Amino acid sequence: MKKAIVFKTLIDILFIGLCFGFLSLIFVAPFGLNMFAIENKEIYDWSVFSWTIHLLSLVSYVLLLIGIKQLKKAAKHMLKKNLFAIKISDFLRKSGKYLIFSSVISYLTFLIVFIKNLTIENKLNIIFDNNLLLQMIITAVGLFFLIQSDVLRTAKQLKEENDLTI
């Protein structure tokens, strides 16, 4: 049970941190008060391209936030000592989907930047940095949540069958 409490606390802290991050993305970044990085470059000149990347990042961030929110709900139900509750499975499934959508949009931004560099700036940049690595981890975690949701659902069915075997 202690593990569940620690998990819930960590998710709560992560959610609050992400909320602050979201506020800074909306209010601070576009006005140049903060450096907004695309491919680790500081952006001061907000062209249409920069805005597109910024908006896509924003959508990706919101999806990540919703995914963590769903995980927060799942963690809340885990504290009720009923690990086989169907709601946990549902929240994990939703969380997994949102995390995957979020990372897919991030991949899209990487792809746009890559194509822009290739076509407009005639530069071929193949970068495998922490940003890409993080997105790959988020995709893997999202997929794991989807699998875990299915496993929980099957486990619940088996438990029910076992409980109703006389």
Added chain:
Amino acid sequence: MSIIVNLDIMLAKRKMKSKVLAKAIGITEANLSILKSGKAKAIRFSTLEAICKELDCQPADILEYQN
């Protein structure tokens, strides 16, 4: 479910109460009630054997398939 449990009919025929049967075969009254009401998903052979032994009947007297 297409499998019907006729345990209550057999109990009536043998004039035996659920409580007595439950005690004789070593299951709780709650579980026997689940079995009688048809909510059970499965029945162990050992339970079926104990019921048949106690009620002196065949499995077919307790379980019935209906289309």
